[in-house]
Amino acid sequence: MSSLTVVAIVSIIxxxxxxxxxxxxxxxxxxxxxxxxxxxxxxxxxALTGTAPLFLKLSLGVLTFSWYWRLGRYLQQxxxxxxxxxxxxxxxxAMKDHVNLGFFLFFLLQAGFIWLLSLPFWAVAQTTQAxxxxxxxxxxxxxxxxxxxxxxxxxxxxxxxxxxxxGLSCRQGWWRYSRHPNYFFEWLHWFAYPLMGWGGxxxxxxxLAPVLMFCFLNWFTGIPFTEQQALRSRGEDYRLYxxxxxxxxxWWPRT
Numbered sequence: 519m520s521s522l523t524v525v526a527i528v529s530i531i532x533x534x535x536x537x538x539x540x541x542x543x544x545x546x547x548x549x550x551x552x553x554x555x556x557x558x559x560x561x562x563x564x565a566l567t568g569t570a571p572l573f574l575k576l577s578l579g580v581l582t583f584s585w586y587w588r589l590g591r592y593l594q595q596x597x598x599x600x601x602x603x604x605x606x607x608x609x610x611x612a613m614k615d616h617v618n619l620g621f622f623l624f625f626l627l628q629a630g631f632i633w634l635l636s637l638p639f640w641a642v643a644q645t646t647q648a649x650x651x652x653x654x655x656x657x658x659x660x661x662x663x664x665x666x667x668x669x670x671x672x673x674x675x676x677x678x679x680x681x682x683x684x685g686l687s688c689r690q691g692w693w694r695y696s697r698h699p700n701y702f703f704e705w706l707h708w709f710a711y712p713l714m715g716w717g718g719x720x721x722x723x724x725x726l727a728p729v730l731m732f733c734f735l736n737w738f739t740g741i742p743f744t745e746q747q748a749l750r751s752r753g754e755d756y757r758l759y760x761x762x763x764x765x766x767x768x769w770w771p772r773t
Contacts, residue, residue, distance in 0.1 A: 521567040525560050525636060529629040532556055537625040546606035546621055547597040549628050554593055556629075558586030560636035568643025570718075577653050578642050578714060581660050585707060588664070592671055604747040631739075638711040638727040645718030656713035663707035666692065670699040687752055687759040695768035697759065698744065701735045702766055736766065 536552040561582020565575040596603075602610070613620035673691035677683055692699035708731045712724040735741055748756045762771045 521564055522633070522637075522640060525563065526629075526633045528559070529556050529632040530626065533625040533629040537622055540621060540625075541618065544610075545597060545602045546610065546624075547593070547603045549606075549625055551590055551593045551597055553628050553632060554586045554590035556632040557636055558583055558590055560632065561586070561639040564636070564640045564643040568640070570643050570645045571648050573650070574645060574648040574653055574714065575643060577657060578639060581657065581710065581714075582639055585660065585664060588668065604751055605743045608747065608750070635731070638708075638715070638724055641718070641720035641724055642711055642715040644720065645715045647717040648714070649717045652713045652716040656710035659713070660707050660710040663703045663710075666706070667700050667703035670703065674700070685752055685755065687748070687756050689759070689763070689771075692768060693763075694771060695764060697763050697765050698735075698741055699768060701740050702768060705731050705735055705766075741765065 532552050532555075533549070536548045540546045540548050562579040565579035565582075568575055568578075570578070601607075609620070609624075610617050670692040673693060674688050677688040677690055677693075687693075696702055705728060708728040711727050712721070715721050715724045745756075745760075752759075762773070764771075
């Protein structure tokens with residue numbers, strides 16, 4: 519059985535178990551947690567079974583594990599300590615009597631995303647002619663992105679924990695310069711994989727990874743759903759925030 523097949527099967531099983539959990543707990547946010555942990559597991563698995571030099575496999579395993587372990591823990595704490603995220607609550611209301619089937623298909627789709635979006639990890643693990651300088655550059659870039667995303671998540675959590683800010687949009691720290699700095703740094707870290715795989719058979723294909731992630735975040739699974747929920751929960755304040763603050767790439771706010 520190939521390493522790709524193993525990831526596909528394990529992802530499907532994990533998402534089916536997550537779907538059962540959300541049925542019992544009425545909280546579909548668990549899908550994000552399982553997605554993060556699925557990506558966390560796929561990277562080291564591909565590194566373990568790949569043909570790349572040891573230093574590249576270690577770099578890939580450490581990067582993917584540390585990045586998605588942090589994200590998974592952050593999401594897990596939110597899911598277990600808060601009510602269902604507004605995005606999924608809105609989906610639940612929209613699906614009405616078909617909510618179980620709808621979420622069943624949605625969770626299976628997320629299993630497919632684990633397999634699809636972890637393909638760059640597999641490609642890096644097949645790079646037999648790795649370039650050490652490019653790998654070091656990739657790790658430095660990933661470290662910068664990790665610092666940025668961790669800081670943005672902490673700033674948002676601190677803002678949300680203050681009752682006086684309820685119903686308002688965070689404009690502190692990175693959130694002053696981007697409406698979605700966490701998504702921006704998530705996207706930035708995906709440039710590490712083309713660098714790590716430079717010199718291999720998939721060196722050009724790997725540049726599709728940040729392009730694909732940019733499309734997902736901007737038009738499909740990321741920003742659109744997040745902004746719809748922000749408009750429902752914060753209304754006019756978020757509309758004002760939209761007019762003054764960059765959507766994605768951090769930039770000075772407009773007056």
